[in-house]
Amino acid sequence: MDYDILIIGAGPAGSSLAHKLRSLGLTVLLIDKKATIGKHACSGLFSKRITKYFDISPSMIENTIKGATFHTRNTSFEVKKEKAEALVIDRPKFDRFVLKTATDSGADILLNSHITSCHSTKECIRTHIMTPKGPQEITSKLIIGADGAASTVRRTLNMKGTLNYVNGILSYYPIKNTSELVELYYSPDTAPGFFAWTIPRGTRTEFGLATDIRYNHLAYFKKFLKRFNLRLTQYHAHPICFGNQQTISGRALLIGDAAAQVKPFSGGGIIYSQICADIAAKAISSAFDKNDFTKQFLKKHYEDKWKQKLMPKIELGMGIRNILNTLNDRELDTFFEMLKDQKNQIESLGDMDFL
Numbered sequence: 001m002d003y004d005i006l007i008i009g010a011g012p013a014g015s016s017l018a019h020k021l022r023s024l025g026l027t028v029l030l031i032d033k034k035a036t037i038g039k040h041a042c043s044g045l046f047s048k049r050i051t052k053y054f055d056i057s058p059s060m061i062e063n064t065i066k067g068a069t070f071h072t073r074n075t076s077f078e079v080k081k082e083k084a085e086a087l088v089i090d091r092p093k094f095d096r097f098v099l100k101t102a103t104d105s106g107a108d109i110l111l112n113s114h115i116t117s118c119h120s121t122k123e124c125i126r127t128h129i130m131t132p133k134g135p136q137e138i139t140s141k142l143i144i145g146a147d148g149a150a151s152t153v154r155r156t157l158n159m160k161g162t163l164n165y166v167n168g169i170l171s172y173y174p175i176k177n178t179s180e181l182v183e184l185y186y187s188p189d190t191a192p193g194f195f196a197w198t199i200p201r202g203t204r205t206e207f208g209l210a211t212d213i214r215y216n217h218l219a220y221f222k223k224f225l226k227r228f229n230l231r232l233t234q235y236h237a238h239p240i241c242f243g244n245q246q247t248i249s250g251r252a253l254l255i256g257d258a259a260a261q262v263k264p265f266s267g268g269g270i271i272y273s274q275i276c277a278d279i280a281a282k283a284i285s286s287a288f289d290k291n292d293f294t295k296q297f298l299k300k301h302y303e304d305k306w307k308q309k310l311m312p313k314i315e316l317g318m319g320i321r322n323i324l325n326t327l328n329d330r331e332l333d334t335f336f337e338m339l340k341d342q343k344n345q346i347e348s349l350g351d352m353d354f355l
C-alpha cells in the first residue's frame with residue numbers, strides 16, 4: 001500500500017483534513033492540479049468561528065466586519081452586530097497556511113498533478129494520476145475528493161446529486177475602505193440568480209458578483225463595475241455549487257465544495273468544510289479501527305452525520321434562495337422592506353454560518 005489516504009485537492013478542505021488524519025497517525029498523500037496553492041477566487045469573508053479551527057495570525061486579517069447593508073433597487077437595510085462578526089482574510093495566505101499545517105504534520109504533496117481514473121478493489125483503491133514526471137498509480141485504503149465544485153472524483157465515481165451552480169467573479173481595486181459593513185446588491189438586472197457585493201478590505205476594496213450559470217457573469221460584472229466608474233482589469237472567477245450531493249462510495253468520500261457543503265444563501269463554504277472535516281476525521285479513524293471502508297459504513301459514520309447537522313440549514317438557504325430568484329425588483333423591494341421589520345431579531349439571532 002502506498003498510502004493510507006489519498007486526498008485529491010489541496011484547498012482548505014483537503015489540506016485541513018490531511019492535517020487531522022496525520023494527527024491520527026495515518027499516512028497521507030495530497031495531490032493538486034495547480035502548480036502553486038493560493039490562487040482561488042474567494043472573498044475570504046469568514047465568521048469568527050474560523051478561529052476555532054485555525055490559529056489565524058493578524059497578518060492574514062485585512063479587516064473586521066460587523067454586518068451588512070442589503071440593497072435592492074429602491075431600498076436598503078442594514079444589519080449590524082455590536083461586536084465584529086466576521087474577518088476579511090487574505091485567502092491566498094490562508095490557503096498556503098492550511099497546506100503548511102498539512103505538510104508540517106507529515107503529509108506528502110504532489111503539485112501539478114491530477115487524477116485520471118480510480119477503481120476500488122477488495123484490498124484498496126487504485127488511482128491513476130498524471131504527474132509532471134508522467135503517469136503514476138497510487139494505492140490507498142481510501143480516496144478523498146476535496147477537488148472543489150467541479151470535482152473529478154465525484155464524476156469518476158458516479159456519485160449522484162442535485163446541484164445548482166452559479167459563477168462567481170471578483171476583482172480588487174486600491175480604494176481604501178475600512179467600513180465595518182459589506183454591501184450586498186440584489187436585483188435580477190445586477191446579478192441574476194445570486195447577488196453582487198463590495199467588501200471593505202482596509203487598503204483595498206473588493207467588488208464581486210455571482211450569477212446563475214445561464215447568464216454571462218463577466219458581462220454583468222463589467223456593468224456592475226461601471227456603477228462605481230471602474231473598468232475591469234484583472235479578475236478571478238470560479239463556480240460555486242450547492243444542493244444535495246451523495247458524498248460517499250466504497251473506499252471514497254467527498255468533502256468541501258466537492259460535497260456541496262456550501263451555504264446556498266451566500267455561497268460561503270469554508271466553515272462548513274471545517275465542520276465536515278472534523279466529522280470525516282472521526283469517521284475515517286473508526287473505519288481504520290474496524291477495517292471497514294464500505295459505502296454503508298462511511299454513510300453511517302460520515303454522510304448521515306454531516307447531513308444531520310448541516311442539511312436543514314442548507315435546505316433553508318435553498319428555500320430562501322429559490323424565493324429570491326423568483327422576485328422582480330419591485331418584489332425584492334417589498335421582501336427586504338418586510339425584513340426591516342425583523343431587523344432587531346435578525347441582529348440578535350442571525351448567525352452568518354447557518355443561513
Ligand SMILES: Cc1cc2nc3c(=O)[nH]c(=O)nc-3n(C[C@H](O)[C@H](O)[C@H](O)COP(=O)(O)OP(=O)(O)OC[C@H]3O[C@@H](n4cnc5c(N)ncnc54)[C@H](O)[C@@H]3O)c2cc1C
Nearest residue numbers: 009011012013033043044045147148168256257268269270
Ligand atoms: C467568488 C467567490 C467568493 C467566495 N467567497 C467566500 C467567502 O467569502 N467565504 C467563504 O466561506 N467561502 C467563499 N467562497 C467559497 C469558497 O471559496 C469555497 O467554499 C472553498 O474554496 C471550498 O474549499 P475546498 O477546499 O472544498 O475547494 P477548493 O478551494 O476549490 O479547492 C479544491 C482544490 O482541488 C484542486 N483540484 C480540482 N480538481 C482537481 C483534480 N482533478 N486533480 C487534482 N486537483 C484538483 C484545485 O486546484 C483546488 O486547489 C467563495 C467562492 C467564490 C467562487
